[in-house]
Amino acid sequence: MSGLATTLCGVPLRNPLVAAAGTAGYGPELAEVVPASTFGAIVTKSITPESRTGNPPWRVVDLPAGMFNAIGLANVGLDRFMTDVVPELAALDTVVIGSIAGHTLEDFATVAAGFADPSAESIRLVEVNVSCPNTATGRLFGDDPVLLADVVAAVVERLAGTPVLVKLSPGSAGVPDLAEIAVRSGAAGVTLANTMPAMAIDPETRRSRIGRASGGLSGPAVHPIAVRLVHETRRRFEEASLTAAIVGLGGVLSWKDAAEFVLVGADAVGIGTGLFVDPRLPRRIVRGLDSWVRRQRVAGIRDLQGAVES
Numbered sequence: 001m002s003g004l005a006t007t008l009c010g011v012p013l014r015n016p017l018v019a020a021a022g023t024a025g026y027g028p029e030l031a032e033v034v035p036a037s038t039f040g041a042i043v044t045k046s047i048t049p050e051s052r053t054g055n056p057p058w059r060v061v062d063l064p065a066g067m068f069n070a071i072g073l074a075n076v077g078l079d080r081f082m083t084d085v086v087p088e089l090a091a092l093d094t095v096v097i098g099s100i101a102g103h104t105l106e107d108f109a110t111v112a113a114g115f116a117d118p119s120a121e122s123i124r125l126v127e128v129n130v131s132c133p134n135t136a137t138g139r140l141f142g143d144d145p146v147l148l149a150d151v152v153a154a155v156v157e158r159l160a161g162t163p164v165l166v167k168l169s170p171g172s173a174g175v176p177d178l179a180e181i182a183v184r185s186g187a188a189g190v191t192l193a194n195t196m197p198a199m200a201i202d203p204e205t206r207r208s209r210i211g212r213a214s215g216g217l218s219g220p221a222v223h224p225i226a227v228r229l230v231h232e233t234r235r236r237f238e239e240a241s242l243t244a245a246i247v248g249l250g251g252v253l254s255w256k257d258a259a260e261f262v263l264v265g266a267d268a269v270g271i272g273t274g275l276f277v278d279p280r281l282p283r284r285i286v287r288g289l290d291s292w293v294r295r296q297r298v299a300g301i302r303d304l305q306g307a308v309e310s
C-alpha cells in the first residue's frame, strides 16, 4: 500500500495511522492484539519521571457520547520505562513515538533527557503531553503561552534533533495561537487533540461517575471538534509560513473519519478509542484509505493532504 506511505516530521511512515498515547499501553501490549506493522506509528503511554498509580476507580466509563476517562497518567516512571520497556520497543515493526508528561518544567526536561539517551534510539519522535485533563497540573503548560514556550524549548534542547510534537487540549482557548507558539519554540508539529475536559454525574449517588470530579471525553463526540481544530491550525501555519506537521486525533472509527483529517491538512491520523471498540478497525481503516486514494486518482495520500474544497 505504497499510496499510503508518508512522512511525519521527516520520519518515513508506511501509512498515516498512529496508535494514540495511552490507548496502546507502552506499545508492545497493543502489538499482542494488533500487529504493530498495521500502524504507521505507535505512541507510548505518557511517561513521567516518577511512577504514578493514577486516579482511584472508576477510571474509564462508557457514555452515550463516547468514552470518558480519568486515568491520571498512570505509568511506571522513567527509570523502569528505560530498563523494562525501551529494550522491547526496537522489536516493534513500526515507528515509535515516546510521550512525555510532567508537573514541572524539570519533569518534562528529565524525561526528554532520558529519551535522548542512545539506548532509546528506537524512539524516533517525541510527543509532549501538555493537555491531560485528569491531573491537577496536566494542562498547566498547554494553556499558558509563556509556560508552553518554555517547556517546548527545554524539551527540544534536551532531545537534540529528535522531532517534537506538542499535544494540545481541545478545551484550550486559541488552539491555533498555542500551536504557533509551540512551533516557534522549536516543535516540529502538533497533535490535535487530547480528550475534551468533561463531566458525568450519577443522579442516584449525586457523585461523579468517575474517580475524579471531571475527566476527558474521547470518541465520536470529539471528532468534528478535532477536525475543525486541525483545519484552523493548518490555515494558521500557512498564513504564518510555518512548515509544521499536524497529527489529527479524536473519534476516528472509520476510514472516512481519518480521510477528513487528511483533507483539512493532517500529516497523520491518530486512533485511540477506536482501538477499544474493535481491534480490527486499524486494518479496515488502512484498507479504506488505500481504496479512497485509488478512487481519487492521485499518486498517494500526500496529494490529498489539505485538499478540502472550501
Ligand SMILES: Cc1cc2nc3c(=O)[nH]c(=O)nc-3n(C[C@H](O)[C@H](O)[C@H](O)COP(=O)(O)O)c2cc1C
Binding pocket: 020, 021, 022, 023, 045, 046, 060, 067, 069, 071, 073, 099, 129, 167, 193, 194, 195, 217, 218, 219, 220, 222, 249, 250, 251, 252, 270, 271, 272, 273, 274
Ligand atoms: C484510556 C485512555 C488513556 C489515555 N492516556 C493518554 C496518555 O497517557 N497520554 C496522552 O497524551 N493522551 C492519552 N489519552 C488521550 C488519547 O491519546 C487521545 O488524545 C484521545 O482519546 C482522543 O482520541 P480518540 O477519540 O481516538 O480516543 C488517553 C485516552 C484514553 C481513552
